[in-house]
Amino acid sequence: MAKKIQTPTYLKIAMDIASRIVNGDFIEGEKISGRSTLVSIYNVSPETIRRSLALLKDMNVVDVFEKSGIRIQSKENANEFLKAFKRKNEFAMIKKDIYDILEEKKSIEEELENKISNLIDFATSLRNVGLIIPYESLVEPNSLMIGKTLGELNFWHKTGATIVGVKRKEELFLSPGPNFQIIQNDILVYVCNNDVVDKVKEYIT
Template identity: 35%
Template structure:
């Protein structure tokens, strides 16, 4: 069954307005509630009637006493679509932002836990435990983008050791020497204060 089968009259009114704007239902053409009902929407006549009343109130269609429906204004239909899509978009964006913020908090917690485990459990890093891990973000237009960790000779140039890399929501622990750094990657390094400063300066060097 078509998606509109479960749609309310407001969704049907919006769909008809979109069909008018697209030219499928041109101005001055006539349609009937029965044809809409049988041809596409699979809802009750009362639902179609409510949709037509809404479009009539918006000045998009005219309804005669014989229940004949005439398309009146594609401009009004466009305004109706724009207004409703804007409201829908604002709500959708708010929901998406809230979801992303919740996901980010979860990723950040996971990231912190992984770093703690690395510093506590790795024999290779036991002598680095006094040094706090530092997150450094790869900025646009820097010389490191598109290059491997080995090719950059990162440790030789900075004295800092890369222990993790975060790319979006994915975290790589102890990334290998052949990993290519990309814009907006976040690397986690350990070392003394001087190494941190050198790493930051090295990463921010322009192309």
């Protein structure tokens, strides 16, 4: 599950002030006390209040005067500020969710490849006890399989073996469907009984 994005304190305070302006708690043209009053209201440092007010001033929501305090400048701009933050926050959350999902997908794919590799290694070690085991065969340039789909090849009916994967360069395609097309230099990973191995290899080449 994606972690919740933390909003900085100064931005939360700026949003709260803007919300109070939109809700009518603060009226356009009204003056409110200086930073020290806001410090006590929000129980934060003067620097945090300074950053909050600087942000609102940049958005023309308030005017800040060193000696006479803070004046509410625009309810409309306060509303636009809240809308802009909401859009930006939603975008950031969606972006983070996508990154988290991609990382999770990558982790699952790596784990799956490791499990498949371990399974193949384990099954290969059982060849001498007569169990169904995986074999690998290269699709060479003269193979009639090239350009055909697995559905067209009807592999199991003609060989008695089942293709469980196809290695292509650095990729491993697990349980390829009937529309998967074979190309030159593919490595077929298949399972079968020992007595049909030669038949399968002959069919592939």
